[in-house]
Amino acid sequence: xxxxxxxxxxxxxxxxxxxxxxxxxxxxxxxxxxxxxxxxxxxxxxxxxxxxxxxxxxxxxxxxxxxxxxxxxxxxxxxxxxxxxxxxxxxxxxxxxxxxxxxxxxxxxxxxxx
Numbered sequence: 648x649x650x651x652x653x654x655x656x657x658x659x660x661x662x663x664x665x666x667x668x669x670x671x672x673x674x675x676x677x678x679x680x681x682x683x684x685x686x687x688x689x690x691x692x693x694x695x696x697x698x699x700x701x702x703x704x705x706x707x708x709x710x711x712x713x714x715x716x717x718x719x720x721x722x723x724x725x726x727x728x729x730x731x732x733x734x735x736x737x738x739x740x741x742x743x744x745x746x747x748x749x750x751x752x753x754x755x756x757x758x759x760x761x
Contacts, residue, residue: 699738701761707746711753716746 698721706719713733717723723735723746733748742760746753 697742699742699744699758699761704744704758704761707744707753707756709753709755712751713748716753720744 698719703719707716720737723737726733726735728734731749735746735748737744744756744758746756748754
């Protein structure tokens with residue numbers, strides 16, 4: 648048997664038996680709609696949020712600073728550097744953007760699989 652919290656004039660007054668709590672007798676249409684929205688939002692978060700697009704790549708310019716690039720592409724997946732040169736990569740082996748910075752300014756960039 649499930650229990651739910653009841654309210655009396657905005658105050659929580661205790662527990663009462665509730666067979667509808669956590670979907671015991673929920674409408675099948677509500678369950679279908681909920682599942683549809685969860686799957687849709689998950690898909691958009693997994694696929695639609697990638698900042699590695701041709702449109703974003705086209706916004707990159709030589710002379711931009713690191714923070715401007717991060718605003719466009721998001722946080723870099725990997726950065727390494729030596730002697731004032733920093734190389735950062737966004738993405739993976741199939742789809743990526745690589746940007747080289749000197750003195751925190753873009754000196755060269757390239758992309759693959761966009």
